Amino acid sequence: MVADASMRMADLDPILERRARDPGALLQILREIQELRGNIDTATVTYLCAQLGIPRTRIEGVAGFYSFLNLQPRGEYRVLFSDNITDRMLGNQSLLEAMCHQLWLQPGKVSEDGLVSIATTSCTGMCDQGPAMLVNGRAITRLSLQRVQEIAQLIRNRTPLDSWPADFFRVDDNIRRGGLILDNKLAPGDALRSGLNIGEAGIVEEIKKSGLRGRGGAGFPTGLKWEACRNAAGTTKHVVCNADEGEPGTFKDRVLLTRQADLVFEGMTLCARAIGAQHGYLYLRGEYRYLLDPLQDVLQRRRESNLLGKDILGQSGFDFDIEIHLGAGAYICGEESALIESLEGKRGIPRSRPPFPVTHGYMQQPTAVDNVETFCSAALAIQMGADSFRAIGTAKSSGSKLISVSGDCPRPGIYEYPFGVSVREVLEDCGATNTRAVQVSGPSGICIAESEFHRKLGFEDLPTAGAFMVFDDSRDLFEVARNFVHFFAHESCGFCTPCRVGTSMLKSTMDKIAAGHGTRFDLAEIENLDHVLQTTAHCGLGRTACNPVLHTLKHFRPAYENRLKSLDFEPAFDLDGALARARQMTGRDDAGAHLKTEET
Amino acid sequence: MSDTFHLDGAEVPFESGQTVMQAALAAGHYIPHLCYHPEFKPHGSCKLCTVKVNGRTTASCTMPAEAGLEIESETEELNALRRTLVQMLFAEGNHFCPSCEKSGNCMLQALGYDLEVHTAGFRHLYPDRPVDASHPDILLDFNRCILCELCVRASSEVDGKNVFGLAGRGITKHLIVNAESGQLADTDIALADKAMQVCPVGVILPKRVGFSIPIGSRRYDERPISAQALDDAPRQSAASGGCTACEE
Numbered sequence: 001m002v003a004d005a006s007m008r009m010a011d012l013d014p015i016l017e018r019r020a021r022d023p024g025a026l027l028q029i030l031r032e033i034q035e036l037r038g039n040i041d042t043a044t045v046t047y048l049c050a051q052l053g054i055p056r057t058r059i060e061g062v063a064g065f066y067s068f069l070n071l072q073p074r075g076e077y078r079v080l081f082s083d084n085i086t087d088r089m090l091g092n093q094s095l096l097e098a099m100c101h102q103l104w105l106q107p108g109k110v111s112e113d114g115l116v117s118i119a120t121t122s123c124t125g126m127c128d129q130g131p132a133m134l135v136n137g138r139a140i141t142r143l144s145l146q147r148v149q150e151i152a153q154l155i156r157n158r159t160p161l162d163s164w165p166a167d168f169f170r171v172d173d174n175i176r177r178g179g180l181i182l183d184n185k186l187a188p189g190d191a192l193r194s195g196l197n198i199g200e201a202g203i204v205e206e207i208k209k210s211g212l213r214g215r216g217g218a219g220f221p222t223g224l225k226w227e228a229c230r231n232a233a234g235t236t237k238h239v240v241c242n243a244d245e246g247e248p249g250t251f252k253d254r255v256l257l258t259r260q261a262d263l264v265f266e267g268m269t270l271c272a273r274a275i276g277a278q279h280g281y282l283y284l285r286g287e288y289r290y291l292l293d294p295l296q297d298v299l300q301r302r303r304e305s306n307l308l309g310k311d312i313l314g315q316s317g318f319d320f321d322i323e324i325h326l327g328a329g330a331y332i333c334g335e336e337s338a339l340i341e342s343l344e345g346k347r348g349i350p351r352s353r354p355p356f357p358v359t360h361g362y363m364q365q366p367t368a369v370d371n372v373e374t375f376c377s378a379a380l381a382i383q384m385g386a387d388s389f390r391a392i393g394t395a396k397s398s399g400s401k402l403i404s405v406s407g408d409c410p411r412p413g414i415y416e417y418p419f420g421v422s423v424r425e426v427l428e429d430c431g432a433t434n435t436r437a438v439q440v441s442g443p444s445g446i447c448i449a450e451s452e453f454h455r456k457l458g459f460e461d462l463p464t465a466g467a468f469m470v471f472d473d474s475r476d477l478f479e480v481a482r483n484f485v486h487f488f489a490h491e492s493c494g495f496c497t498p499c500r501v502g503t504s505m506l507k508s509t510m511d512k513i514a515a516g517h518g519t520r521f522d523l524a525e526i527e528n529l530d531h532v533l534q535t536t537a538h539c540g541l542g543r544t545a546c547n548p549v550l551h552t553l554k555h556f557r558p559a560y561e562n563r564l565k566s567l568d569f570e571p572a573f574d575l576d577g578a579l580a581r582a583r584q585m586t587g588r589d590d591a592g593a594h595l596k597t598e599e600t
Numbered sequence: 601m602s603d604t605f606h607l608d609g610a611e612v613p614f615e616s617g618q619t620v621m622q623a624a625l626a627a628g629h630y631i632p633h634l635c636y637h638p639e640f641k642p643h644g645s646c647k648l649c650t651v652k653v654n655g656r657t658t659a660s661c662t663m664p665a666e667a668g669l670e671i672e673s674e675t676e677e678l679n680a681l682r683r684t685l686v687q688m689l690f691a692e693g694n695h696f697c698p699s700c701e702k703s704g705n706c707m708l709q710a711l712g713y714d715l716e717v718h719t720a721g722f723r724h725l726y727p728d729r730p731v732d733a734s735h736p737d738i739l740l741d742f743n744r745c746i747l748c749e750l751c752v753r754a755s756s757e758v759d760g761k762n763v764f765g766l767a768g769r770g771i772t773k774h775l776i777v778n779a780e781s782g783q784l785a786d787t788d789i790a791l792a793d794k795a796m797q798v799c800p801v802g803v804i805l806p807k808r809v810g811f812s813i814p815i816g817s818r819r820y821d822e823r824p825i826s827a828q829a830l831d832d833a834p835r836q837s838a839a840s841g842g843c844t845a846c847e848e
């Protein structure tokens with residue numbers, strides 16, 4: 001029996017071997033098993049408990065946290081339609097229905113023959129070339145009815161993914177406007193050499209002087225972060241590049257990692273030099289799995305050129321290397337402390353702070369976590385000098401910013417601007433017309449209407465992590481907000497009461513309004529939920545979860561009010577509807593078998 | 601000499617390393633709490649202990665005490681937030697207090713009374729959570745779980761067993777037990793475990809001891825939770841500045 005079991009698990013041994021049976025690598029191990037086998041079944045969990053020496057509660061806890069890990073079989077082909085509002089606007093729902101129809105199955109269910117399942121997932125970062133999907137974790141772009149039908153046929157024929165047309169998997173960069181970062185002509189090692197010339201403390205000083213602020217959303221001054229990490233007690237330190245890019249509508253890190261990987265790694269290496277770190281990690285969202293191999297190649301090339309590894313560029317004692325960790329479908333892992341938990345192979349739950357990662361990060365050691373674009377900008381600031389860097393952008397927002405444009409415009413893609421560009425200029429450049437609203441910085445950001453298109457992107461006015469979703473006058477902003485609310489409810493980590501329950505309550509209230517049962521009371525409830533979430537949620541996800549509703553309510557209140565009943569209260573529960581089953585069973589449908597609906 | 605901060609105007613001494621909650625309880629000041637337990641490392645998930653520190657709201661059980669902080673706790677604004685949080689916890693699970701063995705000894709219910717939660721507030725979610733009656737001596741009624749993780753912490757930190765764990769995410773987060781079958785009977789839990797004693801609500805119950813004390817004469821039927829929580833907190837001796845005697 002035992003021998004039999006370990007025979008069936010023999011395929012897992014190379015994975016366990018490669019990860020040295022380290023429980024800290026649990027997430028990476030589970031992810032690789034998922035990729036190999038399509039799920040992680042009960043027997044596999046039992047085997048892992050023994051091999052890793054950890055309780056099964058820990059393994060099931062981790063596997064159950066990440067969307068892309070399946071404890072139950074989900075079919076040989078697991079299809080996930082990206083479900084950002086931009087995918088919806090491009091018709092993903094009818095494509096999903098068509099595919100389900102063609103393959104004879106219901107959304108969310110596995111087909112009876114165990115061949116395929118079709119479901120949705122949060123934004124996969126392909127908004128400029130959607131609708132998009134993932135099949136067994138591989139990104140497919142530019143879906144059309146024809147493409148979906150071809151995919152269904154390939155699945156039915158059990159064609160291995162490697163034999164599918166390469167064009168399905170093509171991801172375009174769609175760079176529409178270059179600038180400081182995208183047009184840089186540095187050779188690998190250039191910025192690093194400049195950094196070595198000014199010395200470790202010099203790098204921190206230069207970054208501080210450059211005025212560089214984090215590009216991941218919070219806008220924390222990068223120089224101060226590096227300085228705090230440099231001054232933190234401890235000899236083992238870490239640099240983490242946040243490439244989780246989970247904010248719906250954001251895809252600039254995808255393009256940077258495709259086109260400017262050297263610059264990203266160069267920025268990380270400079271940071272390592274400045275803070276005295278030996279270990280670097282790139283936390284790459286699972287949706288960008290296809291970037292793993294090319295990025296590994298870049299890292300290998302850099303090792304061979306002595307830009308990573310021991311005694312980098314001949315500086316004795318300057319040892320630093322970078323590992324890539326893949327996420328597995330959890331937006332919350334973009335939050336830096338949840339990201340660190342995830343790096344440690346755990347459920348991605350944001351930590352209580354203080355202490356902050358700069359002193360107690362990965363393995364409780366000092367850790368600098370920065371966004372992909374922040375590292376690119378840092379490398380350029382070192383190369384060109386703080387003064388030249390500062391000269392670009394505005395007084396409080398130096399440098400340039402990559403904007404991910406999607407939605408209603410003829411030219412979606414990546415636009416790089418010096419900070420201070422107005423919303424209207426971006427709209428003009430991407431060719432948008434009849435624009436009703438723009439969602440700046442994703443669902444957790446801000447929705448602005450035409451009266452505010454003069455506002456400028458930058459920390460002074462409209463801070464942004466990069467998303468720029470355009471909605472024209474054919475769009476219903478209520479539905480936009482509802483999509484975002486569903487996103488937050490789906491991505492809440494569930495740790496704290498207000499967000500775990502509050503995002504679900506918000507979702508059901510929005511669904512109630514959508515179904516035509518909303519009342520003024522529900523709008524008041526939304527405002528109360530917002531207050532509770534903003535004041536008591538544990539992290540930024542919960543604190544911003546009501547933003548989409550509040551912002552659209554502010555500008556587009558009629559979109560809500562048109563849907564409300566004129567009553568003050570309307571039960572979400574449909575009494576007459578609840579009797580439908582009884583009517584069916586008794587074969588009655590006369591007036592007496594219906595409850596009277598109240599007069600309006 | 602220890603430093604102090606102000607809680608609702610009262611001066612509270614603390615020792616370095618203490619959180620606001622620990623210092624407050626030790627000095628005889630009650631701050632509502634649910635996932636905090638004096639014998640365990642603070643968790644910070646229920647958020648009932650939310651206070652206002654220099655104008656910003658934060659969980660007091662995880663907030664390190666600092667000299668000179670001005671903290672508000674017993675205000676209508678904060679109690680209104682706490683009321684909503686209690687309503688959320690009630691709405692999230694299936695709580696039928698009259699038929700619950702824990703009624704009267706339940707912290708959630710006691711907080712509901714103490715904070716004067718008079719209405720449901722939210723549409724109830726009515727989740728489907730089957731009970732686990734597999735164990736000969738212990739019943740698990742997941743319907744009442746508020747996900748405070750106290751049993752998880754007690755089992756791993758005190759009992760050295762890991763009987764409990766959490767799985768899922770968001771609103772689907774749920775308690776699991778450490779067995780391939782998923783059943784409590786197949787774990788190494790024992791009646792004497794610490795994990796048997798910490799559940800603030802009525803999930804983890806010994807079988808065959810139902811209603812030995814009648815409802816009406818139970819712990820929180822006698823005195824409100826705000827008065828009793830202090831009895832459980834480790835109190836400082838008079839020497840270290842905490843005044844135990846004058847509080848009651």
Ligand SMILES: Cc1cc2nc3c(=O)[nH]c(=O)nc-3n(C[C@H](O)[C@H](O)[C@H](O)COP(=O)(O)O)c2cc1C
Nearest residue numbers: 214215216242244245246334335336370371374540
């Ligand atoms: C819910 C949530 C999700 C986040 N997602 C990301 C992300 O995908 N990428 C990112 O760089 N920062 C993200 N952040 C911000 C990070 O916590 C952190 O501030 C950032 O990585 C710091 O890097 P920076 O200073 O270079 O911006 C997120 C924050 C929250 C609260």
Ligand code: SF4
Nearest residue numbers: 493495496499539542
């Ligand atoms: S706010 Fe939401 S995402 Fe953040 S810790 Fe709480 S439950 Fe998790």
Ligand code: SF4
Nearest residue numbers: 745746748749751799
């Ligand atoms: S069973 Fe009880 S102690 Fe355990 S998490 Fe649920 S409520 Fe907390």
Ligand code: FES
Nearest residue numbers: 644646647649661
């Ligand atoms: S008691 Fe502080 S968060 Fe629960």
